Amino acid sequence: MxxxxxxxxxxxxxxxxxxxxxxxxxxFQQITDDISRPMEARPGRGWWICFAFAFSALIDLVAMVTYxxxxxxxxxxxNNSVGWAFDxxxxxxxxxxxxAGTLISAILLLFRQQWRTSINRSAEAMTIMAVMCAGMxxxxxxxxxxDAFFIxxxxxxxxxxxxVNFRSPLVWDVFAVSTYFTISLVFWFLGLVPDLxxxxxxxxxxxxxxxxxxxxxxxxxxxxxxxxxxMVSLILxxxxxxxxxxxxxxxxxxFATSLVPGWHTTIFPPYFVAGAVYSGFGxxxxxxxxxxxxxxxxxxxxxxxxxxxxxxxMLTGMIVSYAYATEFFSAWYGGNIYERYHFINRATGxxxxxxxxxxxxxxxxxxxxxxxxxxxxxxxxxxxxxxVNIGMWxxxxxxxxxxxxxxxxxxxxxxxxxxxxxxGILVGSFGLFFTLFLLFIRYLPMIAIWEIxxxxxxxxxxxxxxxxxxxxxxxxxxxxxVNA
Amino acid sequence: xxxxxxxxxxxxxxxxxxAVRTIRDHSFPIYDVYAPYPVHHLDRAMGLRRTHLPWVxxxxxxxxxxxxxxxxxxxxxxxxxxxxxxxxxxxxxxxIPICFELTVLIGGLSTVAALLFRARLxxxxxxxxxxxxxxxxxxxxxxxxxxxxxxxVLVSRLLRNSxxxxxxxxxxxx
Numbered sequence: 215m216x217x218x219x220x221x222x223x224x225x226x227x228x229x230x231x232x233x234x235x236x237x238x239x240x241x242f243q244q245i246t247d248d249i250s251r252p253m254e255a256r257p258g259r260g261w262w263i264c265f266a267f268a269f270s271a272l273i274d275l276v277a278m279v280t281y282x283x284x285x286x287x288x289x290x291x292x293n294n295s296v297g298w299a300f301d302x303x304x305x306x307x308x309x310x311x312x313x314a315g316t317l318i319s320a321i322l323l324l325f326r327q328q329w330r331t332s333i334n335r336s337a338e339a340m341t342i343m344a345v346m347c348a349g350m351x352x353x354x355x356x357x358x359x360x361d362a363f364f365i366x367x368x369x370x371x372x373x374x375x376x377x378v379n380f381r382s383p384l385v386w387d388v389f390a391v392s393t394y395f396t397i398s399l400v401f402w403f404l405g406l407v408p409d410l411x412x413x414x415x416x417x418x419x420x421x422x423x424x425x426x427x428x429x430x431x432x433x434x435x436x437x438x439x440x441x442x443x444x445m446v447s448l449i450l451x452x453x454x455x456x457x458x459x460x461x462x463x464x465x466x467x468x469f470a471t472s473l474v475p476g477w478h479t480t481i482f483p484p485y486f487v488a489g490a491v492y493s494g495f496g497x498x499x500x501x502x503x504x505x506x507x508x509x510x511x512x513x514x515x516x517x518x519x520x521x522x523x524x525x526x527x528m529l530t531g532m533i534v535s536y537a538y539a540t541e542f543f544s545a546w547y548g549g550n551i552y553e554r555y556h557f558i559n560r561a562t563g564x565x566x567x568x569x570x571x572x573x574x575x576x577x578x579x580x581x582x583x584x585x586x587x588x589x590x591x592x593x594x595x596x597x598x599x600x601x602v603n604i605g606m607w608x609x610x611x612x613x614x615x616x617x618x619x620x621x622x623x624x625x626x627x628x629x630x631x632x633x634x635x636x637x638g639i640l641v642g643s644f645g646l647f648f649t650l651f652l653l654f655i656r657y658l659p660m661i662a663i664w665e666i667x668x669x670x671x672x673x674x675x676x677x678x679x680x681x682x683x684x685x686x687x688x689x690x691x692x693x694x695x696v697n698a
Numbered sequence: 699x700x701x702x703x704x705x706x707x708x709x710x711x712x713x714x715x716x717a718v719r720t721i722r723d724h725s726f727p728i729y730d731v732y733a734p735y736p737v738h739h740l741d742r743a744m745g746l747r748r749t750h751l752p753w754v755x756x757x758x759x760x761x762x763x764x765x766x767x768x769x770x771x772x773x774x775x776x777x778x779x780x781x782x783x784x785x786x787x788x789x790x791x792x793x794i795p796i797c798f799e800l801t802v803l804i805g806g807l808s809t810v811a812a813l814l815f816r817a818r819l820x821x822x823x824x825x826x827x828x829x830x831x832x833x834x835x836x837x838x839x840x841x842x843x844x845x846x847x848x849x850x851v852l853v854s855r856l857l858r859n860s861x862x863x864x865x866x867x868x869x870x871x872x
Contacts, residue, residue: 242734242835367773377773381782386795393799397806404810411825412734412833431814432823435832437731439817441741442749446813449755453806457799464795667735671711 240513240670246412249661252509253413257656260508265652271645278638279354287357289635295628296618300636301355302468303610304643307493308348309391309465310486310606313458314494315341316398319405320454323447328672329522331665332514336505336655337498338402343650344497345395347643352387354639383467390464397457401450404443407433408664462490469613475556476617479544485537489606492530492576496602499523503596505655514661517590524589527602531580534609538577552622564629565616568608575605700871702843703729704853705828706862707836711737713861714837718743720860721839726853729872732828732838754812755805762804766797826872840872 240248257265282289292299315337322330353359365388367378378385411433414426433439466486469477499520506515545557560569579601588594620627654660708714714737721728728744770793774780779787814820829838839862841853854865 246734246834367769376778376780379780379782380770380774380796381785381789381792383795386799389796389799393803396803400806400810404813407819408735408833414825415827415831415833427825428822430825431819431821432825433819433833434825434827435732435734436817437733437736437740437744438746439819440733440736441746442751442813442817444736445749445751446809449752449809450806453755453802457802460795460798467795664735668738671735671737 242667242670245666245670246416246663248511248513249659249663249666250413250416252511252655253657253659254416258508261652261656264504264508264648268645268648268652271641272649273645274638275642275645278635278642282354282635282639283359287355289633291631291633291636293628293630295621295626296615296630298355298618299611299615299630300632300640301351303607303614304640305348305351306465306486306610306614307607308344308351308643308647310462310490310493310610311497312341312344312348312394312398312494313462313487313490314498315339315344316394316454316458317491317494318498319401320451320458323451324455328669329519331669332516332519332661333498333502333523334665335402335405335662336501336651336660338398338405339654339658339660340494340498340501340651341398342395342402343647343654344494345391345398346650347647349391349395350643350646383464383471386464387468390461394457394461397450397454401447401454404446404450405662405665406658407431408435408443409659409662411435412663413659459487462487469617474617474621475550475552476541476560476613478553479541481537481540481544485534485541488530488533488537489609492527492534492580493602493606495523495527495530496599496606499527499595499599500603501651503592503599505660507592509655509660511661514666517592520592520595521586521589524583524595524598527598528580528583531576531583531602535577535580538573555620556617559620560612560616563616563620565612565619568612569616572605572608572612575601576609579605700869702867702869703828703872704841704843704850704857704865704867706839706841706854706857706865707829708838708862709836710861711740711837714839715740715743717839717857717860717862720856721841721853724852724856726841726848727844729840729842732832732836732840734833734835734837737837749816751809751812751816755809758808759801759805763797763801765804766800767793770796826870828868828870828872843867 290300318330318337319334319341322334353362356362356365364373365378365385371377407430410426410430414423414430417423417426463483463486466482470479470482472478502515502520502523506512542557545553548554560566579598582588582594582598588598615630619629706717708717711733714731714733718728718731718740722743722745731740731744733740771788774789775787785792827833828840829836832838839857841848843850850867857865
């Protein structure tokens with residue numbers, strides 16, 4: 215082919231070829247077989263154990279929410295001083311988790327990062343499930359969830375001409391989160407269509423054939439469709455990229471546009487977005503390590519992928535640490551006594567242990583990932599990812615509860631103690647999330663089959679170039695061309 | 699209406715690309731190419747024009763933006779002006795987030811709808827596959843026998859020489 219001499223000449227000039235993300239020896243058929251296998255075989259014991267835990271937590275959620283609806287939100291530990299606590303902490307936490315999925319599927323697509331291919335499908339699924347968990351909390355917090363449609367403007371407007379307050383960040387949130395959910399769902403489903411067609415053509419059972427046939431919308435791999443499809447994927451990625459940044463910015467404005475000390479800062483939007491990506495990557499690592507082990511997909515989700523994710527986690531962790539330091543500096547330098555007191559209280563008050571736990575998890579933990587050995591150890595990565603999740607949950611708790619419990623007048627101070635229902639619903643939201651995720655990896659291709667084929671073909675191509683280059687250049691030169 | 703098609707199947711993308719180029723060099727029109735994944739450079743080899751779908755995104759996005767801004771202005775300036783925190787009725791800056799979200803929402807959904815419409819994909823549609831394994835590991839070139847000038851022997855030889863492992867003719871509706 216005409217590209218080969220040019221490319222081999224480039225390698226001859228010691229420009230490094232790209233890393234091969236999947237083994238170039240894999241045939242297309244093998245890729246289809248490997249990724250479809252978990253959906254066609256009975257799930258292993260690992261899957262059942264995880265599912266049992268997740269499903270019990272989901273039952274707990276249903277019970278707790280039923281109790282909450284029957285009794286009202288008085289069963290939570292909220293009081294006059296702390297009117298937002300676990301519910302909003304959980305909301306921000308879950309929305310943040312979702313961000314890594316969009317980052318992987320959209321932003322890395324725009325940057326042409328091939329390593330996203332093995333993980334983008336499950337990361338996007340994670341986004342959708344996390345946003346579902348997140349969306350549940352504001353609804354529960356309404357107290358009267360059956361009136362939830364009040365938060366949307368609607369026709370005919372039964373409240374007379376009185377509209378929702380479009381200047382309020384809480385209403386922006388409604389638009390941001392629902393747009394985010396819709397676009398993520400559409401993007402994810404569109405990515406699934408070619409794979410659903412693959413499954414349809416493999417299916418042996420009648421019901422499976424029927425369902426996959428219905429969902430794959432008559433996809434037949436026509437290249438005229440592929441060309442349009444790729445363009446639409448790119449457009450959706452281009453739309454989802456500013457969208458994802460806007461969502462957490464708007465979430466942070468729920469706090470930043472108020473006057474509460476510790477909330478009222480302009481640093482919040484970028485700080486929240488970095489935190490969201492950090493926590494999201496923590497969760498992607500947790501999920502992929504579980505998936506990889508229980509579904510035996512080590513060939514596709516390789517250590518190289520985990521290494522890349524660890525690096526992003528480390529980078530965003532350091533951005534978050536920098537934001538913590540900036541907050542403290544501004545509080546001291548700004549000279550506002552309420553702001554200054556808030557930060558002294560954050561580090562020495564009754565919730566100081568939450569603050570130090572957060573520092574331990576978010577400021578210190580990422581630095582373990584400087585070591586290549588840590589990034590290459592599944593066990594260490596798993597522990598780090600769990601710590602990241604814990605740390606980021608506590609970050610939101612610290613911001614929200616510590617900000618509210620001693621805001622201005624000491625006569626308005628109070629403490630928040632979670633009740634069993636608070637904790638039960640938090641645990642239950644993990645149940646919902648993991649149940650959905652486990653069902654997803656059981657019934658749908660968790661790795662984008664068609665995208666992996668593209669990467670595998672590219673790897674084979676790169677390997678071909680490298681082989682030619684090796685013949686063209688002296689032995690010692692070919693040693694250089696190892697990694698990019 | 700069913701037509702006659704010549705179908706050549708391939709097992710690797712390189713021979714597929716070579717075959718497409720050869721067929722086009724001999725000015726036979728290609729009906730379509732089928733592949734399990736979007737093969738690089740195939741659009742150029744097939745001589746496909748760039749899709750107009752980005753324009754749908756642009757106009758739908760602009761429509762979303764206009765809709766959002768006029769709706770917000772109507773409700774907060776004309777229909778029921780209300781003093782919230784001393785902000786002006788027409789607080790344009792505060793409208794930006796919702797305007798942005800609706801631009802993205804309407805732009806994105808319309809683009810996907812346009813794709814499905816243009817590619818004639820809809821839930822429940824029956825697939826029309828010219829060969830087996832097209833969603834797995836097989837690539838195919840499909841040519842339509844339309845005119846008397848179509849030389850099936852030459853086409854078949856060109857396709858086989860480019861690496862097709864099977865060439866056959868069918869009468870079908872694709």
